[in-house]
Amino acid sequence: MRALKRAWGKVAKPRHVKVIYLVIYALSALIGVVTLVNPPQTIAGEVGPLLTTVWAGLFIVGGVVGTVTVLPGWWWAERLLGIAPILIGLAIYLSVVIVLHWQALETGGSRATQVGIILLAASPFILRFFFIKEYSYEPRAR
Secondary structure, eight states, X not given: OHHHHHHHHHSOSSHHHHHHHHHHHHHHHHHHHHHHHSOXXXXXXXXXXXXXXXXXXXXXXXXXXXXXXXXXXXXHHIIIIIIHHHHHHHHHHHHXXXXXXXXXXXXXXXXXXXHHXXXXXXXXXXXXXXXXXXXXSOGGGO
């Protein structure tokens, strides 16, 4: 229990926000692994295995780097190697889903909900980018 309290004390304030972002980054990496191992066939079939692998790899890299960099406050690395790859992966996914949405409209289908969820998923990363864009390192972490 002391080790946990000591670790909690080393996290710069606001601690709860950092821990929430740690979970978001870890979830992003997990989503990348799941996508790599078992890609969604409605997407992978349309864009092929190479683009699906790239998209999954971006989630893995961004999630792992974000998980490692969020607590110590290495903002330059979090922005460049954490947030950017995840947003690029989401942009690829969004582009494919938008194309599939327009194709599905001809048959009465829709992927508008998927488009909205992808945009919603991008929100925490966009917010984080604007919160940390000022400095290379978190000033309070020093």
